[in-house]
Amino acid sequence: MPSKSAFPFLLIYMFLAMLGIGLVIPILPDLLKEFGADGKAAGYLVSAFGLTQFLFSPIAGDYSDKYGRKPMIVVGLCLFAISNLVAATAGHFSLLVVARLIGGMGSAALVPSIMAYIVDITTEQQRARAMSFLGASMSSGFIIGPGLGGLLAEFGTRAPFFVSASIGLLAVICCILLLPESQSVEVRLMRLKSKPKRENIFRQLVQSVRSRYFILLLMIFALTFGLTHFEAISPLFVTQSYGFTTREISIMFMVCSLIGTFNQLMLTNRLTQRFGEKPIVSSMLLLSAVSLVFLLFSGNFFYVIIVTMLFFTFNNILRPTINTLLSKEAGDEQGFVAGLNNAYMSLGQIFGPVLAGLLFDIDINLPYLFGAFVLLVSTFVAVKWLRSKNVEINQENKVLNVSK
Template sequence: MTSKSAFPFLLIYMFLAMLGIGLVIPILPELLKEFGANGKAAGYLVSAFGLTQFLFSPIAGYFSDRYGRKPMIVIGLCMFAISNLVAATAGHFSFLVAARLIGGMGSAALVPSIMAYIVDITTEQQRTRAMSFLGASMSSGFIIGPGLGGFLAEFGTRAPFFVSAGIGMVAVVCSTLLLTESQSIEIRLMRLHSNPKRENIFLQLAQSVRSRYFILLFMIFALTFGLAHFEAIFPLFVTQSYGFTIREISVLFMVCSLIGTFNQVMLTSRLIQRFGEKPIISSMLLLSAVSLVFLLFSGNFFYVMVITMFFFTFNNILRPAINTLLSKEAGDEQGFVSGLNNAYMSLGQIFGPILAGLLFDIHINLPYLFGAFVLLVSTFVSVKWLRSSSGAIYQENKVLEVSK
């Protein structure tokens, strides 16, 4: 298999990584009942995945640059399979949390390596479309997870984990046998012997604030925070507010994710080619915020489905637009910057569910109002950044005209 023919497999691997994040959400009430745990424990369980993903993402991105993309992808898939197997056989709540921590480590190894692999095998002209497909696999996995978990739970609470573990093992075998390395031996040897100094994750985050791509990383955080915030509390919200059943929630997630993914594949490249990444980012952030507020207006099942479909569509278009700009800013450090990308995404996955749970206990509508607020602030930040970037380009063009 050539590097370019590996693209469909990379999309599948990314889908699996994101699938593991949301798989636990619809079966969470039954798992808590089984282990006698409370609501606070539920927040920790959902956020545990993001915690280790956050801590290990930059390290994995660094190793991806030095040792190659394929080893990290295989390691990530192995940990994904192990985490689901541990969850499927857990006899105590602590083992369930441990499984989520292992899953986060696997995602940290997998996600930045896949993103860097795609950058390696695409030209700048191809990258927008490639990132659109990658964003579709990420978003659909993150969103389909709860729906699939709800359907499989009808065969038993642990059934989703057993099925995911089996699929993960098949992916490990396929990636080991079929996937080729996207980086040449010369590049890997050069990076292996260059031995650049890397700070720990917290110093990297502090330094990223001053980097040229910080605004993009902040938007990755806001996007993921909004989606995790939405998803973590959604089953409780629609159950208590509108009386939805678990089956209705599963159907809603599955249908909306499929429509949102289809809209992303069909619309993202066209919209970016016509308007550019920056206006699309600002628009999608604003529309995502508005859709969260509109979710509070009615409990009609089809109304909720339409609003949720719009929210997923806006998020699905937003992610590849940000990733494309980030890859352009990354230069020769694709693996490292992809690791930071994953770290900011992990922060959203950590704080989104925790804050959603705390706000839900105060008032049932607060999680979505606060999520909308975060997305709205991000919209203003992106608009200001867009204007400042446009101004810098204008000044540069004026200098060039004068020099001529």
């Protein structure tokens, strides 16, 4: 068992993976203009990342169980750096899409391996807090990406990619030299010999529908769908509706990310200890839906910042809470379930931006309204699931009391 001093490195690596997703968002208008692409291309470019992440996540999660967490983390960081180098030197729009596809593969290798690594080095009592910090790293990278991309774009539209690639290469070196493997050789050999070959991703998704953790995976999809739905279209929306500049968009994302992450770190553990994970999930889904609708009510810069900050806060609290519940349900299949987690997150990253772009062409308010609708439906599903879980627990308690 490695020292928990590895934990800060895991947070940094997760931050980098999520950073690459949103980095391109604020510079999309400039990139589209540079390559002569239309508005729908923006949604496809953002979604490309999620496509390969979706296809490779369960495979990578299974491999991390068999061959170790560290090798998959190194592979993920290498692909992350390569994707940014390709984007930085792209001379055609199709190469930007290729870069995003490579980045999705890197995230597929990185994210489930980091989640499984944390499960390896924490007890069940420590896991909620550890997942909270991991969720903060994930959400802040996911949200800071657009803000950082906008600020670096002051030095040119390719500057964000060059900086991100440099940081990625440094992270690879640090990972190779400093990160220990969380699983012993004996455990890896045992799993390599005993674990059956997994079904392909599509069969896994079908099988996951009948699993005990399907509703949690569905919530991961809804959460990511709502966030990417918002992020993909937000720069275009506030520019056309309220006249925001690129600098104002960058400031908005940076400020809201920092405050949202701070709120998550301060509130998540306290809320879950007081109310439990399950009630927090349904309430945060509902509040996220409401905040999306409220973004349509005013173009005042400070109003938009406050409502966006609340939206990010609700999302930041929700993600680690769901991850904690998933880790409890996963048993000895932590890497595999983490891979499915990433696959459902990838589906949200695929469909969220694409639908947002299509709806934006119809009416600029539709993306926010539809995103809120998806989150609202998920709230009702979560409430129903909570009730069924409570009934199961009560029945089990009655059986135990009778047996005593």
